[in-house]
Amino acid sequence: MDLELFDRSEEEVDVEMTIRTDSVASLERELVDQARKEARYNRLAAKANKQVANLNFDLEIVTAQIIKEICEEAEGKKKPIPATAVSELRKTKVPLDTRYQKTKRALIEATENANLLNGLVSSWQSRGYRLQELVKLADRMFWQPIVYKDKFTTPDQRIDRAGDALAD
Secondary structure (H helix, E strand, C coil): CCHHHHHCCCHHHHHHCCCCCCCHHHHHHHHHHHHHHHHHHHHHHHHHHHHHHHHHHHHHHHCCCCHHHHHHHHHHHHCCHHHHHHHHHHHHCCCCCCCEHHHHHHHHHHHHHHHHHHHHHHHHHHHHHEEEEHHHHHHHHCCCCEEEEEEEEEEEEEEEEHHHHHCC
């Protein structure tokens, strides 16, 4: 599978998943980058799932071709295979064919990769949730004054102004 994720080691993915909590600014940068990184893994997972679907389709085609060849060979020998025995062919003769084995192995590998990517997508989604919670917590702990026109105001000053406006 030539998905770009598999050019990376597990350690590189772990480092990318790490949330940097050095400062509020680094948390905000992480939050900005989160959507882009999560979207990249979603695209990779979609490609992997598509590859699994294509390989399932290929496996059905290969199976049908093998059964057709076996039935034609039997008819050539004047010993046709009954329709009820075709399901038995799927179990006994088809898995022995190298085309089937090759396609089945590719399907198993693609399924493993798709499962890995789907797990990473879930991890990225939970990372995004944790990151949002950290940013909310940091905003509450380390509030910053807001600039209105040329003045800095604190939350207490804004509340006082709102109260004064209601009193008038």
